[in-house]
Amino acid sequence: MKQFFLRKGVNLSVKTYAITALSYMALGLFSSLIIGLIIRTAGEQLNWLFFVEMGQLAMDLMGPAIGVAVAYGLKAPPLIVFSAVISGAAGAELGGPAGAFLAALLSVEIGKLVSKETKLDIIVTPFVTIAVGYTIAYFLGPIIDVGLISIGDAIMWATEQQPFIMGIIVAVLMGLALTAPISSAAIAIMIELEGIAAGAATVGCAAQMVGFAVSSYRENGVSGLAALGIGTSMLQVPNVVKNPLILVPPTIAGAVFAPLSTMVFLMENNASGAGMGTSGLVGQIMTFSVMGFHLQILFIMLLIHVAGPAVISLSLSEWMRKKKWIKLGDMKIDQG
Template identity: 80%
Template sequence: MKDFFLRKGVKLSVKTYGVTALSFMALGLFSSLIIGLIMRTLGEQLGNYPIGPFFEDMGTLAMGLMGPAIGAAVAYGLNAPRLVLFAAIVSGAAGAELGGPAGAFIAALLSTEIGKLVSKETRVDIIVTPFVTILTGFTVANWLGPVINSGLVQFGQLIMWATEQQPFVMGILVASLMGLALTAPISSAAIAIMLELEGLAAGAATVGCAAQMVGFAVSSYRENGMSGLAALGIGTSMLQAPNALKNPLILIPPTVAGAVLAPLSTMVFFMENNAAGAGMGTSGLVGQIMTFSVMGFSGDVLLAVLLLHVAGPAVICFLVSEWMRKKNWIKLGDMKIEQG
């Protein structure tokens, strides 16, 4: 059985499903729901111009195709054969309709792995493989999708409630954990959307994620230069994941920055966000765009965003990392990233 699974490319491991598949799910989310939300928001802001409704319609369409995008992304990430990949689009659509983003992910994941097992095992592969893949995806969507999605949503609501009751402690916890998830080879964006984070909790998560990206960009400038500043600051701090495995101490400065700024976010500026922006940090400036979408664009909000998402993380992370360099806990080259 083990040899059969190996031959079919089915790897039963936490890394495969909790890291690889989840990371590709995030790409599917970004290519549909998140970019669609940005387009729709742009259209709403341009509502007085003829191009406004065009962008609104385009964004709404992209958001509506979240399920198929997740299905294709997960199947692609798991190296599915062509027929499995195409059929997984249907599985993702079914999962999204019946269980939201979590349902789409689970339906796509299981149907892809089952589809890979039957792929090219019969003479009528063109019928059997997509049939089994879609059957599995739709069944999973019906039975597991709603249950899993409901559980995740309730957990997300618990986090938001706890953040409102204990904004100091919970703000720090949410910011720190979501920030670390962003840098780790998993998807903070997928987590935030599956939990449907919003309000103060989403605002704290955005601060924590921004602290990782901006913090690493600034503290590693001497190693990575301007290209690294851009890659980490508006790309992803996940580029530092291999370095964090070699020296976990490099995670301390950006995590401290997020923890220090989180209470300001939840108790002073009352920063809010939605699920689409909560786990993005400054990646593509999605976290900031979604903050303005939720809170409105004003001088006060702009000042808070600049302080909590950019200037604050940059200054705090730089000071902490420099102190750690003097202690020789972080050495030159510890934060050097591969840039292609």
């Protein structure tokens, strides 16, 4: 059985499903829901109906985008990739983003098992992929969606009740998820994280990116500053494995500014921006979308998303270098 699975490209592992598949789901989300929301927001602000309709269409096609992204990430054959469009669409319709992910994941893996096993492959493979995807979406999608949204509701409620403690917890956990090889964006969207909890998550994620970008400037230069600060702090994962202490400065920076976000400035965000940090400036664009395009909001974001985390991360990392806990080269990234 194990040999059969390997031959069919089905790798039953946590890494495959919790890291690879989820990361590709995030790409599908960015290519549909997130970019669509940015386009629609721009259209609304500029009063361009063409952009509003374009963005809404991209958002409406989130499910198919997730289906294709997951199938591509799992290296599925072409017939399965194309059929996963239907699985993702069904999952999104019946169970939201999480339903789309689950329906696509299971339908793709089961589709692989039957792929090219019969002379009627062109019928059997897409039928099995679509049938499995729709069945999963129909029976499990709503349950998964409600369960994850309930978790998100609990987090948002707890953050409103205990903004200091929960602000720190949300910022730290979401920030670490952003740097880890999993998708903080997908997590935020699946649990529909909003309000001040989403604001805290944005602070934690931004702190990781800006913190690593500034702390490693001497090793990575301007290109590294951009790659980490606007791209992703996930580039530091190999270095974190070698020296986990490099996580300390940006994580503390996020913990420091999270209470300011939840208690002083009452910063909010939506699910699409909560897990993005400063990646493509999506976290900041979505903050504007929720709170309005005001100069005051811009100054607050510059303080708690950029300048503050940069100062704390750089100061702590320099102190840790003096203590020999971080050495030159510990944060050097591979920029291809």
